[in-house]
Amino acid sequence: MRAAVIDGKEIGAKMRAEVAQEARALAEEGWQPRLVSLMVGEPAAAELYVRNQRRSAESAGVEFEARTYPAETSLEQLIGIVQGLNADPRVNGIIIQRPLPDHIPVKVLQKAVHPLKDVEGMHPASIGNIVYNDLALGPCTAVAAVEILKTLPLKIEGLEVCVIGHSEIVGKPIAFLLMGLGATVTVCHHMTRHVAMHSRAADAVFVAVGKPGLVTGDIIKPGAALIDIGINRVETPDGPRTVGDADFDSCAEVAGWITPVPGGVGPVTVATLMKNAVLATRMQKEQYREMFARTDV
Template identity: 80%
Template sequence: MTATLIDGKAIAARMRGETLRDARALTESGWAPKLVSISVGDVAAAEIYVRNQQRQASEAGVGFEARNYPESISLEQLTGVLAGLNADPRVNGIIIQRPLPAHIPVKALQKAVHPLKDVEGMHPASIGNIVYNDLALGPCTAVAAVEILKTLPLKLEGLDVCVIGHSEIVGKPIAFLMMSLGATVTVCHHLTRQVAVHSRAADAVFVAVGK
């Protein structure tokens, strides 16, 4: 039995190429796609993420604007900024960078981003739609992990899958996405007894526990 190398970089490059073609077509029709990054206060912790996102956006033919607001900005002011971006037809996607100051709860901002501009898939509607197999935009890590599995020579219908970790942004969305593809899913978490028993019996294992 030979191992199959899962080349995530190659998969990403293919998808980026598809996005680049779509972005160029939009640009030629007068609707150049644009992504706006929102950070608040000291950006050192998020700086590497913003740089990587800017590079990836450029390679995909998508405009990228990084906005940084002072730490003193209020939740109401920031919500107003997001309302303006939601209404702006020139803006196609919005990313909320973390960490945020203590007085600005991240969930409040995620709810303030329009679901169809929520490229991180973190709006409650984006996560909830996965239950109905209506995937417009889903949590990035979960969707990426499932897309990688779909490239393998496996029949997904009836596949026994074990998901270790049940966070709202990775574990649970993966479980629902796999169920929608016909897989039989077991979800393990910190209260699960004998995780190894479930993982060894599975055809595929997703580990989403931060290590």
């Protein structure tokens, strides 16, 4: 029996509708959620992300401003810009668009974003909170992948999960998030000797490596959930296509559920960004209230 294809667009739309209600409530209280996107140079990939983010923000009731700076802008200048946005109460979230020019280290720039405005969930403090099972503004792609698993009729407590890929912003956070939910997690990487041994034993497999066709049907347990996070451009006889890290056709013959690429994790990731924007706004509202609350009444 062929796998059920998970509709990420439907999940994302439902999330955005819920976010829109929360955004309206905050706006009525004088706290309209607002994101500012920073792009350095004009990379084509980043322009596509910005368009998708703007469209998602509009449907979620979140204001969105895109700023583009020349490719020669220095790291010091960009840090100054971020610090200005950190201090602006009208800005609730900051997005650093990638790729960045070679002279701008993304980790350094991401650290400059205030943790309460880190809607991408990539500040070291945001990543670190996951280790303590204290999820506030988590990494969007990792959180989205786990949210997709939650929509399936699987009990996560005790679930055997294999995560293929151990990046700081996807693979590792997914592992910690799932462990926090009670799953038993194995993380595979480029030094893992026998990936298939682990993936065949798993009830759910997450893959985020950046290698098209890495996961095939013969290394998947029958009936398992396969969450494909990879995004790769490949050439085919019919022209370039976007594919994931899994060979969709062979995996769909074995898995119980599978995410398509595109249309799987991507739409849920963008919806998670909007959810983080609203959550960040509420957290900032609470902080300002505590900072400026009157104590003489």
